Amino acid sequence: MLQDRTLEVLRAIVQDYINTKEPVGSKTLVDRHNFGVSSATIRNDMALLEEEELIVAPHTSSGRVPTDKGYRLFVDRLSEVKPLSNAERAAIETLLTASSDLEDTLAKTVRLLSHLTNQVAMVQFPTLGKSQVRNVELLSITDGKVLILLVADNGRIEQHMIETPGGYELDDLAEIRARLNAALAGKQLASVEGLLATFAENFAPDRRPLVARVVNGLLESVDANRTEKLLLAGTGNLARRENDFAGSITPVLDAIEEQVVLLRLMSEMQSEQHGVGVRIGRESGIAGLNETSLMVAGYENQGAEVAKLGVLGPTRMDYSGNIAAIRAVARYLTKILGE
């Protein structure tokens, strides 16, 4: 087990490295922090830390840099939540105003978060999976097209257009709509597929093709949106911190565009420190994100977590500050969604 002072040394290394971007050596360390011991002692501590693979020396004769494992220990045990400055609090309250339009609100949120953290910010749309059907609407558009609307109780509205080669009567639509609502209103979205399995059978045989098409469209609506939506902001921040990447930032930009991967990763992440989930470097298991860290927190609506938001940036980032920002934004978003 590492001693207290040794851990303090690790904390100091992480903090100094984050601030200066220079590998940090024993001498500078005793200069900047007052450990009350000599640089030789610190050197011994550093040897221990290196043995534990918490830090590493880029070159034989230069200072040390934290490894992924080092950052991990720092985040888990050594970092304190840095309280937000008043200016930051004010920014959150000013910029994040309630709007009845969900997309608006989330777009503002993601921008705010990217400004607060100077990283790439991401906000997930509320997940359909955890919420309930409020109602279903079928609208007749011209040319035998029908627009299916699925309104969920988290405020999200999905639209899906289908074609009906056989045509239809308005009365048919009205009836299908009424029965769909009777069957689905208030039910979990996850259960929709099961509830509709035998739905078409209740209709006269000549109506069934139409009903089947509607049901299919609705299921696609549910399903296409289990694959969720993501809003991004601040990609420019990545280029701004390009020097923090050994190679190019191309794979990172590519990975970001692969939203499916990001979304899966985000949903897998559990909250750890202070309600924020953290994936450091290779922990994400995604090649393009080897040199980045990802931090997410959930936000809620009506008491239940509906989706996540977070930031992505180089592993050398201000974990404390970003955790605080993410947490604050998630809480505030939860608050205004409740209004």
Next chain:
Amino acid sequence: MLQDRTLEVLRAIVQDYINTKEPVGSKTLVDRHNFGVSSATIRNDMALLEEEELIVAPHTSSGRVPTDKGYRLFVDRLSEVKPLSNAERAAIETLLTASSDLEDTLAKTVRLLSHLTNQVAMVQFPTLGKSQVRNVELLSITDGKVLILLVADNGRIEQHMIETPGGYELDDLAEIRARLNAALAGKQLASVEGLLATFAENFAPDRRPLVARVVNGLLESVDANRTEKLLLAGTGNLARRENDFAGSITPVLDAIEEQVVLLRLMSEMQSEQHGVGVRIGRESGIAGLNETSLMVAGYENQGAEVAKLGVLGPTRMDYSGNIAAIRAVARYLTKILGE
């Protein structure tokens, strides 16, 4: 007036520079192309081109590089449309399949375009301004909320949620909806504001607050979407070609995120060469895009141009190939939208 051979020299310089990324000198030029004259003659031509500010020498003793003006002349008078390869044609036809869902189709289109060109691709959503109202729907959601749907004849559907503190009867909604459709169906979206100016006056005084709210919501729907939507793909390609930028790509990424600016620029651009509009370097007038070129073409629905699509990349790009790709994709998109 420049002689024919002098222009040929410019063409050769542009092409070689695009291929090699090396400033091109008189000797290599006569080696690679057979002008039938000596390098000294080419040097004289180059001096003329430099006088006209069509090319420039990065350093006193190195080859020449095209200026924005040089690229412009190349695009306007010297480039030929490079026919697409069979593989490219096949890719377009395979990847771009018809879907009744507009967003799906556009998302595929933008990815396809970024793959074909290896640049950042952009596709604008169909503009509301040029199209007509198909119908308007009012849906009662719980808690006194009403969802307004505006269906346009270009396939685009806008949704907007409003709150009605005073509450309402379902009959009220039905009547408002009926009258709205009577007033607006088939009308130009641009005319909606005028048509609704006195709309509320036809209702009984106690209904007017509700009607006014609905009208406002509808106008916001129209208006919020004059500010159009843009789909992007291939931002990673920008980083991949980072060396083509003197400074960092940060300002470019920032400019891209400012979608409003891009959208304005795109709508201003008129088709020039072969149906494709081109803005080279500083021509865009946007600081962040000084070192990039933008090329767009319109795509159509029902015989009228509804929006644009195009690519953004470093000024040193394959204009001929990209013009061909953009044109082909725009045409193909027009075709499948018509189905």
Next chain:
DNA sequence: TATTGGCACTCAAGGCCCCTAAGTGCTAAC
């Protein structure tokens, strides 16, 4: 036993110098 001063060693980064290769403009001859 943990800490320390001292010391020999390492190595990246930067400065300096020089050379080379590719390119230029100019002039006089064809």
Next chain:
DNA sequence: GTTAGCACTTAGGGGCCTTGAGTGCCAATA
């Protein structure tokens, strides 16, 4: 109008050296 020839320029690369920050180890110390 074109060309050969020539003197001139300069970015980039290689070699060489110095410097400074850092290391590991060891014997002495408290």
